[in-house]
Amino acid sequence: MHGFHITRWSRGLNELASPASLNTENDQVVLQNGIVSITIAKPGGYILGISYNGIDNVLEARNDKNDRGYVDFVSNEPGKPGGEPKIEMTDFKVISQDQNMAEVSFTRTWSSSGGGVPFNIDIRYILRRGDSGFYPYLIVERLDGFPAVEIDQIRIVFKLATGRFHYMAITNTRQRLMPSMRDRESGQTLDYPEAVRLTRPLEREFDGEVDDKYQYSIENEDNKVNGWISPDSAPRVGFWILTPSNEFRNCGPIKQDLTSHTGPFALSMFVSNHYAGKEVNMKFEKGELYKKVFGPVFIYLNSGSTSQQLWSDAVQKQSNEAKSWPYNFPRSIDFIQANKRGTVSGRLQVQDRFIKEQGPQNANNAYVGLALPGDPGSWQKESKGYQFWTRTDKNGNFVINNILPGDYNLYAWVPGFIGDYKYNNTITIAPGGSTKLNTLVYNPPRNGPTLWEIGIPDRLAAEFFVPDASPQFTNFLYRDDNANKFRQYGLWERYAELHPNNDLVFTLGANDYTKDWYFAHVTRKTGDKRYIPTTWQIVFDLPNVISGRMYTLQVALASSTEAALQVWFNDPKNADPPHFATGQIGDDNAIARHGIHGLYKLLSISVSGKRLVKGKNTIYLKQSKARTPFEGFMYDYIRLEAPPLLSPSFDH
Structure with a gap:
């Protein structure tokens, strides 16, 4: 189990672990804690390198400096074609630094003369003592006077070392050795450019296979761990994106999105219109005010003797991260911690007057969630706000925890019944508040037997x-x-x-x-x-x-x-x-x-x-x-x- 002492350290601060440290040079910032070292361009904010377990850089060092680890937005002015800029910051600041944690900020303030995506953007990175990884998160803001814009996509991208990472894993069953980007480039493009039939792969086992990044999509509620393993090294090394909460992703729990795919690329998707279309784009009017925090997510590295061992460890680590949500260590005042969040609880029943059972039935395993106010079912197209979802138990009971303060509608849908439920009243979440609802009854659409x-x-x-x-x-x-x-x-x-x-x-x-x-x-x-x-x-x-x-x-x-x-x-x-x-x-x-x-x-x-x-x-x-x-x-x-x-x- 070579290397798994790191996992033990990462479960809490340990006095045996090296302190977190921060070093700045003319054009870069280095965060390190004796386990991992992250080198970030200053003030650009993109990640130049990640060192771990004797590997100088798990990212593809042959790529341009801004094409290894970065944030990108796909945006456009209304009615015009979109662009896909990698976001480059203009200012750098140390937010906090002591032996237990360092947090740094890379910002870019929008101006009409500077152009670009009309948001003020703050990219944060956190490295803690004893952690086998680091936490990136993103704060976006719009102020009065900002022009209208549509946002198709917001994400963090990691392009890993092509000579090292060949094995991809996104679920317990969806894991495999992957073809290379070179294999794709020499293949036959099919009905759309993302789909390629491999005709001259370096490894014969891939010959004739179709590779398409959309074949590795997954629903938000299941998109908790995705990443890559270096199967040829001893010990093997894993690079993982662990997502502790879906609250900042768009369009609710069953929205599908990309994960890892041939590159090797690993993605943390915050906003996209995949499997939904332009109607779920974030649309902002001129002067519309806005602020949202995306993340943090945890970028986790581990090592061990087998790929399954690394995967199982990453899954367990994600479970621990989810139990720790919302984190208590981010320093941004815009990241709301647990004591200032609220709770909603209640019971959902469903009554269909044309089935044999008389009276309401308990809505077993139903989806219940809070999202911005709208029509029934509008949550599946809602991309601007936060969403908070859970599943009911066999008696229809539900508890939704860690809800950010604000006004919401409560929505639900029940497997086995058509249509969407919406609670009639707006629910206002106060900091630290708890809302107990009466028994809610959903009457699904029905005109006759x-x-x-x-x-x-x-x-x-x-x-x-x-x-x-x-x-x-x-x-x-x-x-x-x-x-x-x-x-x-x-x-x-x-x-x-x-x-x-x-x-x-x-x-x-x-x-x-x-x-x-x-x-x-x-x-x-x-x-x-x-x-x-x-x-x-x-x-x-x-x-x-x-x-x-x-x-x-x-x-x-x-x-x-x-x-x-x-x-x-x-x-x-x-x-x-x-x-x-x-x-x-x-x-x-x-x-x-x-x-x-x-x-x-x-x-x-x-x-x-x-x-x-x-x-x-x-x-x-x-x-x-x-x-x-x-x-x-x-x-x-x-x-x-x-x-x-x-x-x-x-x-x-």
Whole structure:
């Protein structure tokens, strides 16, 4: 277990550990504690080098000085193309320094003459005695007079030594030896530049494989540890980004984002529009005031004899960091510590009057969270504020801790039920305050009893049929991983291969949605390499129909990308206009980026009983946009509801 004395030291300050120290030279700052040493450009604020365990620099020293460890913003003036500048600071200051800790600040104050992203930016680095790593965090601020701007992305990037780090790990099961950037550069670019088929890799084991950074995305709630291991050194060394809290990330717990990927790169993503689209960008009006703290996150280094040993240690370390959140050591007055934060607790129940159980049920394992005030479900598009989420226990009880002071709405959604819950009253969190709510009852959207349903209402398309990848477009990590096979490249093309002549027809009572309902409603590629719309059919029998009443088709979408849904009831000619149409919706790009969901949308479609017949009925679902292979929907769940006064025998 060579090197794991470092892990013991990092769990607390230890009198045997060397003190933290800070040295400044003309153009750099060095933080060191006898375990790690971090060299930072002064006043630029980007990281030049990280030394650990006899390694002079775990970052790629051949890169330009500002291209090793840095903060970047993707931003644009409204209506103009965006840029991706690495943020370079102009001023340096020592915030605190003693034998137990050093904290340094690199700042840049925006001015109209200087240009750049219109924020005042403060990048902080903390090194503590006994820690096998360091803490970066970021404070951004806008003042009166700052121009309008849109922010697509804010992140910290680490580009590691290419000759050393070859093994990547982001979950217990998603770990592997990785190809190199050189392998990508010599490969075949596929339908978009991030996806490359490796045709001349240095290591033959990667030959023919597809590499795409989006294949290593993960939901915020699970994005706790990502990093790299040097498998060829003795002892092996691990470089990890540990995220102790999601409060500063955008768009809530199930927002997906990048982690580590071929480079070797390790990313700490704070804000992005990945798997969501431009509608989740941070949009600021001229003169709009703003301040937010992103982080701290912990950059952790460890060493040991096996890769699994390093991974397990990093996971345990992240758990310890999460238990210590909010940290008590950052010196910025904008980082609010535990005694000035609040708590909200309560109980959530769900009542669906058309299911057999009478009265409210406890909302087991539901998501409950606080975010900026908005409409029900608005949290999934909210990028400016902080969000605080938890899961209910089997009795529906929840406690949300460490909430920053401010005004919030409480939101929830319950797996197994459609729609979004919002508590009617604004919740004001006072410093150190505790708010106890009465029992909350969610009444999910429902107009009548269920006649039939397809899928599981859980905001994912994972329960539907996901095909095997074409052999020439395989990422070997997922070759035998059925739970993650949707991450394979090119599945949008497989639809036409599996349905070469006719589109999908799903018959209730005869077909199984796990085998017969394709996970994505995509376009069809023709022989002349054009793309055409596709129309799916749902065939079902009704024992009787009330022609003078209204039925409801509930269509919950797990994803939509520049698509348009048109719906007809018993109209095989698909007359114009359709009985229902969305127009073009969605920009989450989850189909191309190997996500099993993007942004959730619920469509409640009313249909007169006059359009239905006793006996066989057919609903036609057309995805009418067809310019690219990536336009389409993923369905979460579909349900046909009878009018509310039908016989109880229609209930399920």
